[in-house]
Amino acid sequence: MDGIHDMGGTQGWGTVKVPADEPVFGEPWEAKAFAYGALSARLSGQNLDAMRHAIDRQHPHDYLADGYYGRWLACVETMLVDSGVLAPGAVVARARKLRGEDVTEPPDPTPNKPDYQPTAGGSLRQVDTPPRFAVGDRVRTKAHAHAGHTRLPRYTRSHTGTVAAIHPAQVLPDTHAHFVAENAQHVYAVAFDATELWGDGAEPFTLTLDLYDDYLEPVE
Amino acid sequence: MDGIHDMGGTQGWGTVKVPADEPVFGEPWEAKAFAYGALSARLSGQNLDAMRHAIDRQHPHDYLADGYYGRWLACVETMLVDSGVLAPGAVVARARKLRGEDVTEPPDPTPNKPDYQPTAGGSLRQVDTPPRFAVGDRVRTKAHAHAGHTRLPRYTRSHTGTVAAIHPAQVLPDTHAHFVAENAQHVYAVAFDATELWGDGAEPFTLTLDLYDDYLEPVE
Amino acid sequence: MTAITRPPDHPDAALRAEALESLLLERGLIDPKVVDGLISRYENDVGPMNGARVVAKAWTDAEYRRRLLEDGTAAIGELGYSGPQGEYIEVLENTGGVHNVVVCTLCSCYPWPVLGLPPSWYKDPAYRSRIVREPRRVLAEMGLELDDDVDIRVWDSSSEVRYLVLPERPEGTADLSEEELAALVTRDAMVGVGRVTPP
Amino acid sequence: MTAITRPPDHPDAALRAEALESLLLERGLIDPKVVDGLISRYENDVGPMNGARVVAKAWTDAEYRRRLLEDGTAAIGELGYSGPQGEYIEVLENTGGVHNVVVCTLCSCYPWPVLGLPPSWYKDPAYRSRIVREPRRVLAEMGLELDDDVDIRVWDSSSEVRYLVLPERPEGTADLSEEELAALVTRDAMVGVGRVTPP
Numbered sequence: 020m021d022g023i024h025d026m027g028g029t030q031g032w033g034t035v036k037v038p039a040d041e042p043v044f045g046e047p048w049e050a051k052a053f054a055y056g057a058l059s060a061r062l063s064g065q066n067l068d069a070m071r072h073a074i075d076r077q078h079p080h081d082y083l084a085d086g087y088y089g090r091w092l093a094c095v096e097t098m099l100v101d102s103g104v105l106a107p108g109a110v111v112a113r114a115r116k117l118r119g120e121d122v123t124e125p126p127d128p129t130p131n132k133p134d135y136q137p138t139a140g141g142s143l144r145q146v147d148t149p150p151r152f153a154v155g156d157r158v159r160t161k162a163h164a165h166a167g168h169t170r171l172p173r174y175t176r177s178h179t180g181t182v183a184a185i186h187p188a189q190v191l192p193d194t195h196a197h198f199v200a201e202n203a204q205h206v207y208a209v210a211f212d213a214t215e216l217w218g219d220g221a222e223p224f225t226l227t228l229d230l231y232d233d234y235l236e237p238v239e
Numbered sequence: 240m241d242g243i244h245d246m247g248g249t250q251g252w253g254t255v256k257v258p259a260d261e262p263v264f265g266e267p268w269e270a271k272a273f274a275y276g277a278l279s280a281r282l283s284g285q286n287l288d289a290m291r292h293a294i295d296r297q298h299p300h301d302y303l304a305d306g307y308y309g310r311w312l313a314c315v316e317t318m319l320v321d322s323g324v325l326a327p328g329a330v331v332a333r334a335r336k337l338r339g340e341d342v343t344e345p346p347d348p349t350p351n352k353p354d355y356q357p358t359a360g361g362s363l364r365q366v367d368t369p370p371r372f373a374v375g376d377r378v379r380t381k382a383h384a385h386a387g388h389t390r391l392p393r394y395t396r397s398h399t400g401t402v403a404a405i406h407p408a409q410v411l412p413d414t415h416a417h418f419v420a421e422n423a424q425h426v427y428a429v430a431f432d433a434t435e436l437w438g439d440g441a442e443p444f445t446l447t448l449d450l451y452d453d454y455l456e457p458v459e
Numbered sequence: 460m461t462a463i464t465r466p467p468d469h470p471d472a473a474l475r476a477e478a479l480e481s482l483l484l485e486r487g488l489i490d491p492k493v494v495d496g497l498i499s500r501y502e503n504d505v506g507p508m509n510g511a512r513v514v515a516k517a518w519t520d521a522e523y524r525r526r527l528l529e530d531g532t533a534a535i536g537e538l539g540y541s542g543p544q545g546e547y548i549e550v551l552e553n554t555g556g557v558h559n560v561v562v563c564t565l566c567s568c569y570p571w572p573v574l575g576l577p578p579s580w581y582k583d584p585a586y587r588s589r590i591v592r593e594p595r596r597v598l599a600e601m602g603l604e605l606d607d608d609v610d611i612r613v614w615d616s617s618s619e620v621r622y623l624v625l626p627e628r629p630e631g632t633a634d635l636s637e638e639e640l641a642a643l644v645t646r647d648a649m650v651g652v653g654r655v656t657p658p
Numbered sequence: 659m660t661a662i663t664r665p666p667d668h669p670d671a672a673l674r675a676e677a678l679e680s681l682l683l684e685r686g687l688i689d690p691k692v693v694d695g696l697i698s699r700y701e702n703d704v705g706p707m708n709g710a711r712v713v714a715k716a717w718t719d720a721e722y723r724r725r726l727l728e729d730g731t732a733a734i735g736e737l738g739y740s741g742p743q744g745e746y747i748e749v750l751e752n753t754g755g756v757h758n759v760v761v762c763t764l765c766s767c768y769p770w771p772v773l774g775l776p777p778s779w780y781k782d783p784a785y786r787s788r789i790v791r792e793p794r795r796v797l798a799e800m801g802l803e804l805d806d807d808v809d810i811r812v813w814d815s816s817s818e819v820r821y822l823v824l825p826e827r828p829e830g831t832a833d834l835s836e837e838e839l840a841a842l843v844t845r846d847a848m849v850g851v852g853r854v855t856p857p
Contacts, residue, residue: 022251027763027814028791030386031242031299032784034799043701043775048675053700053775054693055678057742062687071765079251079584083300087766087781089671096678105681114669114677127685141745142818163438166250170816172763174790177397186819187746206817218383222794224810229817247564247615248592252585254600263502263576268476273501273576274494275479277543282488291566299783307567307582309472316479325482333478334470347486361546362619390617392564394591406620407547426618442595444611449618 020166021173023079028174028217049088056091063098064132067142068196072168073097103131133198144203146188150232152207156182157238160209160230168196171234175226178215179238183227184208191231204232240386241393243299248394248437269308276311283318284352287362288416292388293317323351353418364423366408370452372427376402377458380429380450388416391454395446398435399458403447404428411451424452506575509540510623511644513573514655515637517550518628528552531623535573544621545572551614552625553651558609559624560598560651562590563616570621574646581650591615601652624651631657705774708739709822710843712772713854714836716749717827727751730822734772743820744771750813751824752850757808758823759797759850761789762815769820773845780849790814800851823850830856 026032044050060066073094074082082090099105106125115122138144152158162177170192184207191202209230213221246252264270280286293314294302302310319325326345335342358364372378382397390412404427411422429450433441470478483489513535517524527534531550535541548570551559563569564587569577580586589597594613598605605611614622626648632640635658647653669677682688712734716723726733730749734740747769750758762768763786768776779785788796793812797804804810813821825847831839834857846852 020250021248023249024764026783026786028241029243029299029783029787030240030791031296031302032782032787033298035779035782035784035788035796037777037779037800041777043705044697045778046672048672050697050701051675051679051693052671054696055675055682055688057696058688058692062682074765076251078253079249080300080303082251083303083783085671087778092671092675092678096674104685104687109681110674110677111669113681114673117673117677117680118669143745165440170764172814172816174763175814186817189818206819208819217791220385222792222810224793224812226790226812226814228814229819231817244565246584246587249584249588250592252583252588255580255583255585255589255597257578257580257601261578263506264498265579266473268473270498270502271476271480271494272472274497275476275483275489277497278489278493282483294566303584305472307579312472312476312479316475324486324488329482330475330478331470333482334474337474337478337481338470363546390565392615392617394564395615406549406618409619426620428620437592442593442611444594444613446591446613446615448615449620451618 020075020168021164022075023077023082024075025173027172044088048092052088052092052095055095056088059095059098062095063102063104064135065098065102065198066135066137066195068168068190068192069133069198070094070098071192072196073101075168100128101131102133103128135198138201142189143187144190144201146203146205148205150185150205150207152182152185152205152232152235152237154182154184158182158207158209158230158235159238161234161236165193167193169193169234171230172228174216175211175228175230178211180209180211180215182207183210186229189231191233193231193233202233206231207235209235240295240388241384242295243297243302244295245393247392264308268312272308272312272315275315276308279315279318282315283322283324284355285318285322285418286355286357286415288388288410288412289353289418290314290318291412292416293321295388320348321351322353323348355418358421358423362409363407364410364421366423366425368425370405370425370427372402372405372425372452372455372457374402374404378402378427378429378450378455379458381454381456385413387413389413389454391450392448394436395431395448395450398431400429400431400435402427403430406449409451411453413451413453422453426451427455429455501571501576505542505571507573507644507646507649508641509538509575510570510573510646510649511641512538512637513540513623514625514644514649515641517625518640519637524625527625535623540572542572544568545570546619546621548573548621548623550623550625551612551651553627553654555627556608556610557612558598558605558651559612559614559622560590560594561614561616561622561624562587564588564591565617568616568621570623573623574649578646598652601647603653624649626655629655629657700770700775704741704770706772706843706845706848707840708737708774709769709772709845709848710840711737711836712739712822713824713843713848714840716824717839718836723824726824734822739771741771743767744769745818745820747772747820747822749822749824750811750850752826752853754826755807755809756811757797757804757850758811758813758821759789759793760813760815760821760823761786763787763790764816767815767820769822772822773848777845797851800846802852823848825850825852825854828854828856 074090106128112122112124159179186206189206194200194202210227213224294310326348332342332344379399406426409426414420414422430447433444517527527550531548567582648655716726730747766781847854
């Protein structure tokens, strides 16, 4: 999906602010949000790609206003609600109760964990077919995204690059995030010239990103 | 520039909320922000394109959080500061003073209105050269934006469409917003098929937008 | 990421507007009468009732309709409507088979002289982002269901051309006067997110 | 546009985190010891000091360096570093002529086992948006000026591959032990937004 999370090349954000001495967690709740996030796939019966998609789906205003661990907190809630572990509104109701309000909390919903079993741990997989592309091959990225999760950023679509390396095969986030299929496939490091991405006036540099076989088309 | 204002086709915003009975201005300050905005080009010696660019440049978080007239208020301040009518920080200092704080207000800056005179009122102009394209011609939009103001939205770049109408010539926002030149040129209504913009799964419809000659290349 | 927030002393919009006004008045840069006049004009005189009169006239006067579709700016000017954001207005005719709908994805361009200032939904991200990508779904969500065979045309107002939709005249209105017809015409129908319904 | 705000009763993040914890504990879904253990692990044990040891070893052990560049995951594993976000780590070698810098534009992927959790700037929009468009300018703003002839390579972490930059060993450090060298290596140098400076 073309959400606010897809930030590559967008403008208007100002300069990079580097705080002098930064703790790992700025606030105790951020540490908790991190821990629940780290446990969220297990708690919800989902996976890492689904977790990322739960973050993608946050309203852009909240995405920007709440900060990184605010997004984690929200995504844990989304995953638990989607999987029927907690009822919609359960967290807010409990929060209001904790601050002393007289609130009726919603009953627990029917469990609704995805009907899904990973074929192995992690994201790397063995695939039997040989890679479609070799190092040095010219490839073109697809033009369009679907409304679901994807790892093909908007700024790299419809562009031509060169295969720089072949990585281990991995499950495809686009289907894995939605529990449709692991769709394990080859992943290529593809290098793009900056002028291909940003036009003739671009700073000279090379941008490399890791692209799943499904995202690529051969260049004749 | 590829800012938050360029919203066409972005996702994650939820459904369209239509309030039942909406006044023209929700709050008295919104009415004032509108009036100052309507007068801003005159007060700053700038123009309508520069005003739009002052809105484009707002930080994305503020753009989303402050609402439409909040953006107008901010853009008026930006234009007046850029033109040396008000000092940076003058509005906040005055606001703090108005709420009773003991604040030293910054002195007025050196006037810095752009060295710029429109050749006529409004944005329409006569140009002597005939239009480069005719109705029915296939045209392709340019791929890349510069960091300044433009009216070629990101979702329509690098796409092929058909000239549907020739509009009156107009000043080019890309140069006019920066007081570089009016660059008056032909403007074409260009129609794109939805699948060209969004892929094969798109709803069937036609998207037409008005594109300045500079944004277009012929399709052989 | 630390949450992005403004400086803690960032005054609210109402106070900043007051501060700006005070600075401009002090420097003699604005005339309160001009400001109040502008506000009053867009609160009272410039609004969708203007466009509604244009539409009603086009429904009842075939010759006016022809002029309106040929040169919107001039035909609208005949009724006395012109001004900012109306330098060049094109009128889009809805029919049984063609439905036009207007947006401005980059800001919120809108034909002020005939429709006044835009409603909140027209300026909100949801409308601006989605109507150019899934118009049929958005229109349905807004209450306008279109038959599958209707040709949807979306107009993104990316130059200084402004668009006014000429909605279809509803059936059963043959006896109504131009004024009675104008009272039926809604802002939403003239943007293309609704249709005009009989009384 | 009306300002986009959350419902007025939207509790703040600290209270929502507490509420979530209370719901999960009540249902026996989380073990407080596991939660505390996770937090403590990333506050104390997993951080850039791990990557620094990898880098210092590569600087002092040519054979290890070779293995590290050939199979980062395995060579890093030799020092006992592995775990979430470290399933496959590739090491990018900075030289006098080549400068590598790492980002994740879509979220904030980062090689946790060697660098710990990412700093705020790595997760902020400004870095994620700009480093893939104007890296030389961003690096200069962050204090890293690169000669014009340096070949800049930006790596956007879009799959489960994680990247660690192997910075150049600074001059004048021939006498330092591996441990002393490790103390010089900064997180910023291993992301590619800084270089290692001599003591």
